Amino acid sequence: MFPLETVAAQLVEAAADAIIGTDQDGRIVLVNAEAERMFGYTRAQLLDQPIEALIPEPLRARHPRLRDGYVREPKPRPMGAGRALSARRADGSSFPTEISLSAIHTEDGILIVSVVRDVTDRVRSEAKFRALLEAAPDAIVGVATDGRIALVNAQAERMFGYPRDELFGQPIEILIPESLRPRHPAHRARYFADPRPRPMGEGQPLSAVRKDGTRFPAEISLSSIETEDGLIVSAAVRDVTDRVEADAERERLKAAAERERLEARLHQSQRLESLGQLAGGVAHDFNNLLAVMLNYTNFVAELIDDAAAREPDGAWADAAADLRQVIRAGNRATELTHQLLAFGRREVVRPRVLDLNSVIIEVEQLLRRTLGEHVRLHTELAPGLWPVLADPGQIEQVLVNLAVNARDAMPQGGTLTVHTLNHEVHEPPPGTTPAVRPGRYARIRIADTGTGMPPDVLDRVFEPFFTTKPKGQGTGLGLATVYGIISQAGGYTTVQSAPGAGTAFIALIPATDDIPEPATAPPARRPRPGGETILVVEDEDALREVTRRILTRSGYRVHTAANGPEAIKIAENHDQVIDLVLTDVVMPHMQGKDLADRLHTIRPDLPVVFMSGYAEPFVVTDGALHPDVNLVTKPFTEADLLDTLQRTLAGA
Template sequence: MKQHGKWFGPLTVHHSDGTVVPTEMAVTTLPDGGTICVTRDITQRVSAQRARDETEIKYRMLIEQVAAISYIAELGVHGQWLYVSPQIETMFGYSAEEWLSNSRDWICHVPIEDHPIIHAAEEASARGEPFQAEHRVTRKDGQIIWVSDTAVVVRGSDTHPVMEGLIVDITDRKMLENQLLQARKMEAVGRLAGGVAHDFNNLLTIIKGYIEMAMNRCLDRPELHRDIRRIEEAADRAVTLVRQLLAFSRKQVLRPKILDLNAIVVNLDQLLRRLMSENIEMKTFVSKDVGAIKADPGQIEQVIMNLVVNARDALPSGGRILIETSNADLDSTYTRDHAVVRPGPYVLLAVTDTGIGMTPDTVAHIFEPFYTTKESGRGTGLGLSTVYGIVKQSGGYIWVYSELGKGTTFKVYLPRVKDAVQVSAAETPASPTHKGHETILLVEDEPAVRELTQMVLSDRGYTVIEALTPEDAERLAGNNGAEIHLLLTDVVMPGISGRELAKRLTGRYPNLRVLYMSGYTYNVIAQDGTLEEGISFLQKPFTPQVLTQKVRETLDRPVSARL
């Protein structure tokens, strides 16, 4: 006042009723020595400011408690960050101070492959659209994570627009999405493999059939017999490959039983040890009270064999293999991280090796048919594909954990059941002769397979009536129904299925027996590869001996077991 002749500032005034009133006061001295004093009540402004301060505190507390990074930054890949919340240290590994001090280079933390994603989002925000990008970020410790970055332009000068945004860690979501995509891809490849296997089985039926007949006709010519035997060996290798494709595509015929996994592992122990070189140590640990599983025993043995052989091949310089079994209860926490898994009780089979390990890219392809990291001539690339298919067809799941230089673990989860373990019954001995005199209605849309089958059965004394389609079969059955003893039909044909044809004909001719044949299983006669009770099934490719044996076996069964 004395120096400038005026004063302005806040002043608290006490009202006569005792309340405190915030004011602003302006005092000015006049030339004549007088004073002008103006006081303004600022209660509303102070209340509004206090409310804003409280709101800001609450907002900041909220922002700093959510599992996301909030930030304010200039628009542009080299824009300065003005604010970043403390969560950046948890998510990216950098303190807020570290990040802000070098924020103009933040794009350097994004892998170069994702830079186009950032640039596209920046261009969209420059047009007034929200900034939205899903990209990867390299943390301070080198780990790469996936984030969702969403922001809007809120203020700033024309030359430096400012964005406010949130960054959320979506690594887990991306992992689940990749699992689902992988599952869909495997389904698609499986359908393709199943279709190829179906066509190959028809061809192999013809090849193996004529091989067997040719060998029987040249018993007195050893050199020719030996040459044909080589052809048979090649055909058998092709059959093995096709069966592995069927296993992967989950189209195998399964004969599930209630099994004790521990017993299977123990029974295979000596056989597996004979596969090991001297510099490989194999140990087996089976937990007590492991629950029962329902699966095809031969297929489960195949799973164990393939996994152990794969582990052995990963130990070129020696090492250790560990086979373990235990009960496992997979809860919702586990299934959240494994999208295709259903929660529930399982039995775990784990095979671990201390071998060379695999890269993430190799792990992503490891179950695909014909994918192999082995040198040419070592393996077909179908071993793990077979494992995958068997496990999935048995209602289970398989996961692989691997690290380069440290080794690999395969974990197989098979549903645990409460039923008692079944004791395998002795198989009924086959009929000593496969000849007959009955009449067979043969329905097969593949001409070469039909011709071969007719030839073989006729040579064994059967009367064969051939039909190309189900419609032909119904017509021929109408003419010869009383004389037909067996319907031998393919499962899938143009028009109606073999199952539907069998239902129609057995409805008219109750004494008719039925034998289905196919390159792989279909849900018309099987559920998830498990044949329905009482079904007689002939798996392609078959040899003349197997064909006549199965025909004789079906004809000798009670009529009540025809379907």
């Protein structure tokens, strides 16, 4: 075995730290190899030198007093109480160290052993850390396990308004709003039990409080640091006042933009409603005029046709041709008034339960002829499409109007796609005006690959008489009619378009649980009238007279009244035979529906036929003609009027 002294000497020599032994007078008596390397002296140069030779010159004067104090109480301890100390090399340079002291009692007295460690790398790292800490844009606050503040950077001073020294040792709750302080120790304890890096609040808004008591919104991220003094939890605090205010401003602007958009759509809806009322009123007056003009023209045309037949080489033939042009123009005017009424949702409709797929299939060949050879028609019809309650003629009109528009938007050719789909609305889509009611709908999407529309055109696309076509090539009523028909069916119409990207019209029509009705053959033509007596009630003198002429020409006996009270007086005279009442709907003094109710108290079984240019609320239910109401729509032809009267009398 090696002698103990030999082993000890070898351990000292092999130590990684510098070991220097001094006597109680401060003279160096022991040096190991690491001390020679660390300080740059040879062993011979250090032995018997005062220990102050290894201490920077500014610190030498007070060192003997510190040494004497240690000699008086020689127990192992670190020097500097955890602070890095400075030592001096042979070349005069200083470096940071950690020094631990211990005393060994020998025959010659006390041997003071200094274990010196060069901590240059650690101090450099700590300096970098401190520099980073001080330069951090966020406030950094370190908290010890007892909840007291142990670390503060410059940004924390600026953010919270406290000097650094005032924060050290304070409970972290001093920086937390007072209402949240009671719960915070429990949160802190949970984090110290599982100190993983993570944000506080998990996405919830957090607040901090400054020295002056003001609160501010903050983001806080937590991490942990192991130190010689134990675990330190580091909280990185970011003042997000600017971002919160920016977010609030962004939301305000977004809400304002959405409000403006909704107001614009509401104004558009109100404008369309107002235009619809105007269009309906205009159409009503025109229908009365057209009924008079067309029927009187037909009277004259019959006479001229007879004269032309007697004198085929005379001028009557040319006059007959001229009158046919007048009648053709009158019929065209009638179509325009019906389009106006459809837009204004005042058209008389006769809805039935429909399979929209069947309607599309029936009208497909007409659509192909309308589009022409340069436009391809593609249909995608969803199986099991929910049935709807609508007027089949009006749905066909929607399809044809949209096909005409699509054709005009694709002068060089393209594709028109008609697509159906079941569509269920659970919540109204945001921004729709009026809002789509929740429920089941059959959806028709009609999309073309044409030129598309800019936003200013898109905003007015459903307005009557608005058109981008050259003068004389469009009335501007096609899309207005589409809008009115779908609205009157209880549905909604939207359009999507952009220049160069084509246009898609989408219509939602409420679904019904009823089963589509099978197609029926038209009723057989009824025989000519048999001389019944008709009471005609019409406030327009010219229309009342032309109606009387039509009826008397066909063998009916006729009583006339200019208003409701006059009609009631006639009906109260039971000596007067009345087989049927033909009355206008809108009249002064008494409306047609009120007149019918009064007449039924006098003559309960008296059949009534209404005349109207548009669908009044007391004639229709939910936009549809009531099944018990007999109605002839203005402007009517002689054949339309007589056919309605014959059917009503036969049913009575």
